[in-house]
Amino acid sequence: xxxxxxxxxxxxxxxxxxxxxxxxxxxxxxxxxxxxxxxxxxxxxxxxxxxxxxxxxxxxxxxxxxxxxxxxxxxxxxxxxxxxxxxxxxxxxxxxxxxxxxxxxxxxxxxxxxxxxxxxxxxxxxxxxxxxxxxxxxxxxxxxxxxxxxxxxxxxxxxxxxxxxxxxxxxxxxxxxxxxxxxxxxxxxxxxxxxxxxxxxxxxxxxxxxxxxxxxxxxxxxxxxxxxxxxxxxxxxxxxxxxxxxxxxxxxxxxxxxxxxxxxxxxxxxxxxxxxxxxxxxxxxxxxxxxxxxxxxxxxxxxxxxxxxxxxxxxxxxxxxxxxxxxxxxxxxxxxxxxxxxxxxxxxxxxxxxxxxxxxxxxxxxxxxxxxxxxxxxxxxxxxxxxxxxxxxxxxxxxxxxxxxxxxxxxxxxxxxxxxxxxxxxxxxxxxxxxxxxxxxxxxxxxxxxxxxxxxxxxxxxxxxxxxxxxxxxxxxxxxxxxxxxxxxxxx
Numbered sequence: 001x002x003x004x005x006x007x008x009x010x011x012x013x014x015x016x017x018x019x020x021x022x023x024x025x026x027x028x029x030x031x032x033x034x035x036x037x038x039x040x041x042x043x044x045x046x047x048x049x050x051x052x053x054x055x056x057x058x059x060x061x062x063x064x065x066x067x068x069x070x071x072x073x074x075x076x077x078x079x080x081x082x083x084x085x086x087x088x089x090x091x092x093x094x095x096x097x098x099x100x101x102x103x104x105x106x107x108x109x110x111x112x113x114x115x116x117x118x119x120x121x122x123x124x125x126x127x128x129x130x131x132x133x134x135x136x137x138x139x140x141x142x143x144x145x146x147x148x149x150x151x152x153x154x155x156x157x158x159x160x161x162x163x164x165x166x167x168x169x170x171x172x173x174x175x176x177x178x179x180x181x182x183x184x185x186x187x188x189x190x191x192x193x194x195x196x197x198x199x200x201x202x203x204x205x206x207x208x209x210x211x212x213x214x215x216x217x218x219x220x221x222x223x224x225x226x227x228x229x230x231x232x233x234x235x236x237x238x239x240x241x242x243x244x245x246x247x248x249x250x251x252x253x254x255x256x257x258x259x260x261x262x263x264x265x266x267x268x269x270x271x272x273x274x275x276x277x278x279x280x281x282x283x284x285x286x287x288x289x290x291x292x293x294x295x296x297x298x299x300x301x302x303x304x305x306x307x308x309x310x311x312x313x314x315x316x317x318x319x320x321x322x323x324x325x326x327x328x329x330x331x332x333x334x335x336x337x338x339x340x341x342x343x344x345x346x347x348x349x350x351x352x353x354x355x356x357x358x359x360x361x362x363x364x365x366x367x368x369x370x371x372x373x374x375x376x377x378x379x380x381x382x383x384x385x386x387x388x389x390x391x392x393x394x395x396x397x398x399x400x401x402x403x404x405x406x407x408x409x410x411x412x413x414x415x416x417x418x419x420x421x422x423x424x425x426x427x428x429x430x431x432x433x434x435x436x437x438x439x440x441x442x443x444x445x446x447x448x449x450x451x452x453x454x455x456x457x458x459x460x461x462x463x464x465x466x467x468x469x470x471x472x473x474x475x476x477x478x479x480x481x482x483x484x485x486x487x488x489x490x491x492x
Contacts, residue, residue: 041364042376044423046492047430054157054441055486056118057111057463058398060164060208062094063450065124067101071139074130076166077176077217078453081224092456098448099471104147106473110464111447112154113475114483119156120263120397120443121147122164122208125189132168132185141196148200159397159443160197161205161263162190162247165213165224172225177214177236180316187246194254202258205333205397206247209265210240210293222454230351231314238315241296241325248297248327262297263333263397266290266385267340268377270361277344281356285342288354290381298389300326306353332385333397335445336425339377367401369459373421375428382432382439393440399425400445402452402459407474413465418478426491444482448473 062078069075082093100107111119125132127140148158163186167176171185194204207213216223219233244262251260269285271278287295287303295303300322302310338360345357361372378399385394400422405415422444433439449462457468463479466472475483485491 041374042379042428042431044427045431046490047427047434049430049433049489049491051489052440053489054118054395055482055489056116056120056157056159056441056443057114057447058120058443058445059100059107059122059447059450060161061122061124061127062097062164062166063446063452064098064100064107064448065127066094066096066099068093068095070101071127071143072130072137073124073140074126074132075169076124076126077169077172077224078166080169080172081226084226087226088454089456089458092451094451096468097451098466098468100448101143103471104143105150107447108147108150108154108156110473110475110479111151111156114463114479115486116156116483117486118159118441118443119151119447120159120161120205122161122166123193124166125163126166126168128193129168129189131170132189133171136192136196141193144193144197145200148197152200157203158201159203159205159395160201161208162193163206164208165217167225176218176225176227177239178218178232180239180242182239183242183246186243187250190247191250191254194251194258198255198258203331204251204258204260206244206251206260206262207240207293208263208333208397209335210237210244210262211289212265214240234311234315237292238317238321241293242321244293244297245325245327248329259330261329261331261333261395262293263335264290264294265335266381267336267338268374268381269340269342269358270377272341272343275344278342281344282342284354285340285356285358286384289340290385294332294389296322296325297327297329298392307347307355308353311353329392331393331395331440332389333395334382334385335398336378336381336396337399337401338371339374367417367421368404369402371401373401373424375424378425379428379432382429382437383435386432386437390438393438395441395443396429396439397443398445399442400461402461404460405476407465411474413474413476415476415478418476419481422478422482423491426485430491 068079082088128136151158214233214236217225218227218236219230221228248260251258269282271282284305288305291303341359341361343357347355361374364372364374401418403415403417405413407413446461448464449460449466452459463482465474465476
């Protein structure tokens with residue numbers, strides 16, 4: 001992870017660098033619609049969450065599992081990327097990460113101690129199919145059966161994500177996500193996994209942050225597979241939407257009662273000024289950064305994100321495709337971290353049709369990633385999505401902050417700043433729910449400090465501290481606080 005507009009962009013800078021502009025000096029923050037600036041942030045408000053609210057935490061396979069080449073697992077694009085000199089800070093890799101492949105029982109025990117009702121994890125595609133096709137690897141499937149059995153025994157709901165970025169390298173060698181054949185490969189993989197795990201897992205996310213892995217992976221090259229081709233992003237984004245539709249149908253074909261959604265990266269896109277130009281730019285930024293993969297599924301259309309119309313020819317949209325991408329998702333996952341300030345700008349040859357520049361806000365305090373804390377943006381984004389898709393429930397599938405607090409002389413990890421961060425964003429969530437937002441669960445990112453993609457091990461988002469020298473886990477002060485909240489639902 002990295003601050004906005006640094007050279008090493010992260011998975012959560014889904015809007016910052018990918019839309020690809022020169023950073024602006026942020027103007028004062030907004031708390032409403034696309035209407036311009038507001039004078040101050042909304043104060044903290046206490047909230048009693050419903051008894052059946054799903055308190056959870058999230059992880060991802062490449063970030064925690066390790067065991068990168070054991071028991072028949074194939075090479076992923078992130079194995080290749082992290083093993084390439086200069087791609088990851090400190091020349092770190094996910095070869096071991098948190099060693100959760102061997103220590104998953106410890107991780108589930110932490111989740112249980114924190115009174116969690118839901119655990120979001122992802123399945124490593126190359127652990128199931130080493131080259132992305134063919135028969136499944138029994139040892140890979142067995143690992144996820146053991147993990148989900150452990151979760152179910154602890155009365156923690158497994159929420160499985162089928163793709164959290166670790167594409168089999170063999171499929172990237174065949175063209176990766178810009179290749180239309182990927183939709184079938186992916187649907188076959190999803191069907192295979194769900195047939196094996198569908199008796200243990202009822203709730204499924206198809207993708208994690210499709211906007212991020214297509215844009216950062218194919219347009220900007222800061223994430224695997226490190227391509228720098230804007231048209232490759234355009235093709236990849238459409239293929240991913242085709243794959244989303246195909247996977248949904250494949251999963252429902254196994255068991256129509258399973259609940260299927262996708263976890264989308266979202267950011268409140270706030271106009272830099274009251275000007276009409278900035279407001280229109282913010283609306284297009286929202287279209288490209290927030291609903292580019294949601295609207296096609298729910299409405300069968302792409303939102304208007306580009307000046308002069310969406311480049312459907314360069315996206316390789318064919319007759320009948322939009323009927324294939326349209327599927328009635330059972331829920332939306334929302335991954336939210338910070339707001340983005342949007343201003344109108346001139347398009348250029350590197351980003352044709354994108355007429356905006358963007359930056360992070362500067363009105364609120366900053367996390368150790370340098371990201372502004374501004375919960376009002378979270379509220380506004382939730383209300384906007386809720387108004388447009390009233391009948392579909394949402395889950396917050398990621399929200400959290402990096403702070404580098406470590407153990408003190410007594411072996412405790414006091415991280416009061418993370419507690420205050422969570423209080424602020426959960427207050428905004430409670431306010432949105434009170435005002436009608438249909439949100440049924442919240443997953444803190446992350447259960448554990450882990451491998452943070454291009455940032456390596458330089459950032460810590462966990463509720464539990466991990467000493468990467470010996471893999472010792474220690475629950476932080478924020479974890480203890482979150483565990484009490486999960487037990488009572490009483491935010492105060």
